[in-house]
Amino acid sequence: MSAERTLAVILVAAVCTFATRVAPFLLFNGKKPIPPIVRYLGEALPPAVIALLVVYCVKNVNWLAAPHGAPELLCIAVTALLHVWKRNNLLSIxxxxxxYMFLVQTVFI
Incomplete structure (x- = not known):
């Protein structure tokens, strides 16, 4: 891929990302009440997305062979406990x- 094409792809991705971040502020600027469906989605989607990510992360684990999913289960537990304790997405994730990277590269080789 040429440098120009790479730059164009990055630019399009940046504009689309910026647009999706700005759209809620333009649509719901505080003057109008937030529609109930949007409020519901704001409450229901984050746990659903996290559940999908957990399923995706363990879908290829071979539960019958060593280490039997130990690093995955341990890291899921640590992430969940840390999130419940600190309520900080960035920290827990x-x-x-x-x-996980430490365990699979050093302990569970």
Whole structure:
């Protein structure tokens, strides 16, 4: 891929990302009440997305062969407990990811 094409792809991705971040502020600027369906989706989608990510992360684990999913289950538990304790998405996901990388590269080789 040429440099111009790569730059164009990055530019389009950046504009689309910016547009999706700005759209809620333009649509729901505080003057109008937020529609009930949008409020419901704001409450229901985050746990559903996290559940899908957990399923996706363990879908290829071979439960019958060593280490029997131990690093995955341990990191899911650490991530969940840390999130319940600190209520910080970045911290819990970051620690869970770093712990998983450490475990699969050093402990569960």
């Amino acid at each position: 970051g620690v869970g990811t770093v712990l």
